Structure formats: C-alpha cells, structure tokens
Amino acid sequence: MRKPLRLWPILNTVLAGWLIAAGSAGPAAADAAPSRLLSVPQSGVLRVCTTGDYPPYTLRGADGGYQGVDITLATDLASVLHAVPQWVPTTWGTLTTDFPAHCDIAVGGISxxxxxxxVADYSVALTTDGKTPVTRRSSGDAYSTVDEINQPGVRVIVNPGGTNEKFARANFPNAQIAVWPDNLTIYDQLEQGKADVFVTDSIEGRYRQRTHPDLQVLHPDRPFDSATKAYLLPRGDTAFDAVVNAWLELQIRSGRTTQLLNGWIG
Structure with missing residues (x-):
C-alpha cells in the first residue's frame, strides 16, 4: 500500500506563521473560528463533501463505500493531517450550500x-477537461458538433444541477432536453436508446465507454469547452488552504494524479 507523502515541514512552517499572525492580531483574532489546520488534527476527522456519482473522480458503491481518484487523494490528505476522512454526501445542485455548512473540503471532479x-476558495487545478458528446456506437459521428445536437428531434439527456445541465441548456435550446436524476444510471438510459446523446466531461466519457461497450465518447481530445478540475476549500482559511495546495502541487509534480487517472481510464 502506497504511503502518503508527508509534508510536516511545510505544515509546521505555515502553522507557525499563522499562530504568529493570529497572536499579533489581538482579541478579535482570538474570537475568530480556528483554522482547519488546527481543528482537523484536533478532531481527527477531515469532513469531505463528494457526490459519489462522477467516476473516475468519485464513485459510491452499493455498500456505501467510496472510491475514485479524488477519494484516494483525499484519504491520503487526511492522513497527512493526522485525521481520517468522513465522507459527506452531496449533490451537484446542493454543493454550494452543503460545503460551507458541513465540510472542510469538497472533491470529485469539481469544475x-x-x-x-x-462560497468557497479553489485549490490549485488538478487537471483540465471539457464537454464532449457520449452516444451509442450505432449512431456513428451523427452528434459530433453543437449544431448537430441542437436540433428539434435530438434527445439530449442531462444530470441535474451541475455544469452538464448548464452547458446543455445554454447550447442546445432547440433540442429535447430530459433531466435524469441519477448520474450513475444515465448511461443505461443512453445505451437503451431512451436518449440520443449525453454531453459530459471527456474523462468521465472515456471511463464510461469502458463500462458500457455499446457507447462511445466523441473527440475527447477536442472538447467543446475547457474547465479546470479542483477542490473546494474554506473561504479565507489561508493556513489550511496553503497546506492543501502545497500537498496537491506535490501530487501533481510527482505524477501521482496522472497515475491514478490512467489507472481508471486506461
């Protein structure tokens, strides 16, 4: 089992600076909420918001357990902070309210x-991705472009509350848009011919064509748009955010994030 990379020299440096700054700020700083750099190790728990429906980043199994690229990384991060992860279920539609109320960090392919x-700060970007069409292989390249999808007879399926639905409503006003509540079974609907196309991030599409052999992701290397994937961090908690970002930078530069992604999508 791979041991998480230790960053205690960085933790100690940042924590010392934060304590000096807090002490010099006077009584008002003492009344402020403590940084999660202190409260997480003290509680021994890192509260992690995640949807559990967005592989290869986050996937909740039938047993309630979580797996995925960001689940592995968040587990390693919790260990660095001398804590264990506590997975807090959320949805794409409620993420902006759930995170500030219940979590220390949010992960799972978040654009x-x-x-x-x-409502939150963002970590350094872990990767860049964009929207691409997922269709049945029998459809060939019929839905390769925005114009081809944006037609009255085309059935576009979307999962609710996130960037997939926003992209579809902004770009396919002439198509028939149907909202399917479960992102984990949306590909079954597509495979069974109940929709023509689903536009999602290319990495998810590449993973799903492995689990659904009758489906294909079109031009994953040439997406319709581009957006970074990162973690949500607490607003204004500069000490905690600095340590998380330093740790993530190390994962990226060491090739750890690429290794995990390749393990899921091949």
Missing part, C-alpha cells in the same frame, strides 16, 4: 465556476 467561487 471551477463563478457560483462556487461565491
């Missing part, structure tokens, strides 16, 4: 959006 930045 950088203005709405989310209103």
């Amino acid at each position: 950088d959006t203005a709405d989310r930045r209103r």
